[in-house]
Amino acid sequence: MNSRKEQLAAFNRLLDIMDDLREKCPWDKKQTLESLRHLTIEETYELADAILDNDLQEIKKELGDVLLHIVFYAKIGSEKNSFDIADVANTISDKLINRHPHIYGDVKVDNEEDVKRNWEKLKLKEGNTSVLEGVPKSLPAVVKASRIQEKVAGVGFDWEQPEQVWEKVQEELEELNEEIKAGNKENTEKEFGDVLFSMINYARFIDVNPENALEKTNKKFINRFQFLEKAAKDAGKDLSEMSLTEMDIYWEKSKTYFK
CATH class of the missing domain: 1.20.5 (Single alpha-helices involved in coiled-coils or other helix-helix interfaces)
Structure with a gap:
C-alpha cells in the first residue's frame, strides 16, 4: 500500500489535473454544479453495482470517478469564491470530531447503538428540528424507508x-x-x-440490507432470464411463441448457474 506521503502526492496530482482541465478542456470548462449532478448520481450507482459484485478492481475505478466529481464540485466552488477542497475536507473533519465525543471527548459508550443515539442527539443540538431532516427527498423509496426507520430508532422509537x-x-x-x-x-x-x-x-x-437484497434478486432474475433467452435462441425458438411450460424447462436449468 502507498505511504501517506504518496497518497497526498496522488491527491495533489488530481487537483493539478483538475486545474488543467478546467482551464483548457472545452467540455470541462462548460460544466456547472447542476450539469454534473445527474452524472454524479450515475457514478454513485455504478460504484454501488461494483460493491454488490464485490469487484475490488471495479470499486477502485468507480471510487476514482466519484472522487473526480468531488474535486470538480470543489473547483467550481473555488471559482465562485465560496469554498474549495480544503474547506470541504475541514468541514467533514470538524463534523466527525463533533459527532464522536466518545473518541475526541469524554463521553462513554458501550456499543454501536449508543453511538447512533448520540449522533442523532448531537444533530438536534446543532439546529436540526427533526431527526428526519437529513433524509434526502430524492432517495429511492426502499433506501429512504430504511433511513427513516434507522433514524427514528436512533432516538428510541422502535x-x-x-x-x-x-x-x-x-x-x-x-x-x-x-x-x-x-x-x-x-x-x-x-x-x-x-x-x-x-x-x-x-x-x-x-x-x-433490503436495498442490497432486492438488487441481488434483480441481478439473479436478469441472469436467469438472459440464460433463458440465449437457450431459446440456440434451440432456434422464438421466446414470444413458446409456452410457459417450455420456458420453464430452461428457467429451471438457469437455476443451476445462477443461485
Whole structure:
C-alpha cells in the first residue's frame, strides 16, 4: 500500500489535473454544479453495482470517478469564491470530531447503538428540528424507508423484538388482502406500501440490507432470464411463441448457474 506521503502526492496530482482541465478542456470548462449532478448520481450507482459484485478492481475505478466529481464540485466552488477542497475536507473533519465525543471527548459508550443515539442527539443540538431532516427527498423509496426507520430508532422509537415486527408484517398482509378482496384500488395501494415499509423494517431487525437484497434478486432474475433467452435462441425458438411450460424447462436449468 502507498505511504501517506504518496497518497497526498496522488491527491495533489488530481487537483493539478483538475486545474488543467478546467482551464483548457472545452467540455470541462462548460460544466456547472447542476450539469454534473445527474452524472454524479450515475457514478454513485455504478460504484454501488461494483460493491454488490464485490469487484475490488471495479470499486477502485468507480471510487476514482466519484472522487473526480468531488474535486470538480470543489473547483467550481473555488471559482465562485465560496469554498474549495480544503474547506470541504475541514468541514467533514470538524463534523466527525463533533459527532464522536466518545473518541475526541469524554463521553462513554458501550456499543454501536449508543453511538447512533448520540449522533442523532448531537444533530438536534446543532439546529436540526427533526431527526428526519437529513433524509434526502430524492432517495429511492426502499433506501429512504430504511433511513427513516434507522433514524427514528436512533432516538428510541422502535420495536423491542424482531418477533413484534414480524407480527406487524403479518397484520399488514392481512389488511392488504382485505382491500384486494374489497376491490378498493386506492386502499390497496396504501396497504401495499404499508407491507413494504414493515418488511423493510423487519429486514433491519434480521440484519439484512433490503436495498442490497432486492438488487441481488434483480441481478439473479436478469441472469436467469438472459440464460433463458440465449437457450431459446440456440434451440432456434422464438421466446414470444413458446409456452410457459417450455420456458420453464430452461428457467429451471438457469437455476443451476445462477443461485
